[in-house]
Amino acid sequence: MSRKTDIKFTTGIIVFIKNPRLGHVKTRLAKDVGDERALEIYLKLTAHTQRVLSAVPYVNRNVYYSEFIDDTDDWSTDTFIKGLQSNGDLGDRIKHAFHEVFEQNEKVIIIGSDCAQLSANHIQQAIDTLDNNNVVIGPSLDGGYYLLGMDSNFQFLFEDIEWSTESVFETTKNKALAQDLTVAEIEKLSDIDYIEDWEKYGLK
Numbered sequence: 001m002s003r004k005t006d007i008k009f010t011t012g013i014i015v016f017i018k019n020p021r022l023g024h025v026k027t028r029l030a031k032d033v034g035d036e037r038a039l040e041i042y043l044k045l046t047a048h049t050q051r052v053l054s055a056v057p058y059v060n061r062n063v064y065y066s067e068f069i070d071d072t073d074d075w076s077t078d079t080f081i082k083g084l085q086s087n088g089d090l091g092d093r094i095k096h097a098f099h100e101v102f103e104q105n106e107k108v109i110i111i112g113s114d115c116a117q118l119s120a121n122h123i124q125q126a127i128d129t130l131d132n133n134n135v136v137i138g139p140s141l142d143g144g145y146y147l148l149g150m151d152s153n154f155q156f157l158f159e160d161i162e163w164s165t166e167s168v169f170e171t172t173k174n175k176a177l178a179q180d181l182t183v184a185e186i187e188k189l190s191d192i193d194y195i196e197d198w199e200k201y202g203l204k
Helices: 027-033 035-054 090-102 120-129 168-178 195-201
Strands: 011-017 060-065 080-084 107-111 135-139 145-150 183-185
Touching: 011 035, 011 090, 027 035, 027 195, 035 120, 060 090, 090 107, 107 120, 120 135, 120 145, 135 168, 145 168, 168 183
Parallel strands: 011 060, 011 107, 060 080, 135 183
Antiparallel strands: 107 145, 135 145
């Protein structure tokens, strides 16, 4: 893993991406539009996420690949710290990434790569919110979340979660509150999982 941390910032941002291969990205969307169109939309979404992250100042930006670290793509190592997702389910992979990024940062936030409405302002708001809260969540319309941040490594928030269900946000929030953590929410946005999402909330 390559790590460029010449300056010690206090916040690390994590984004998981899939290595873009036909038939392996946005599979729910592909059922509506086909593999080629789904890949095209996925590349637009990841490019948007890259632009958004690049616009957030004074943070460590960590991109974790699904299969291999691509040193030839548009995620420049001048801007992004590249890593590889671990084995296991989504919770295991997020826990591993948070463990690594908390070694270099006091706050850590993970964002999704498929939210066309996401802006740098949402991420900055989350960073600022963690000054006075233990956890910040950006809920998504489908019951999950597009952003989750914390001021300490609360790994239990990624355990016993039924991923890709409409209960993810509420379960995560309730797990935090049950441990007397302070939880704040920011604006609810839409992920892009189906063609209806793209037509309503996609990039213009």
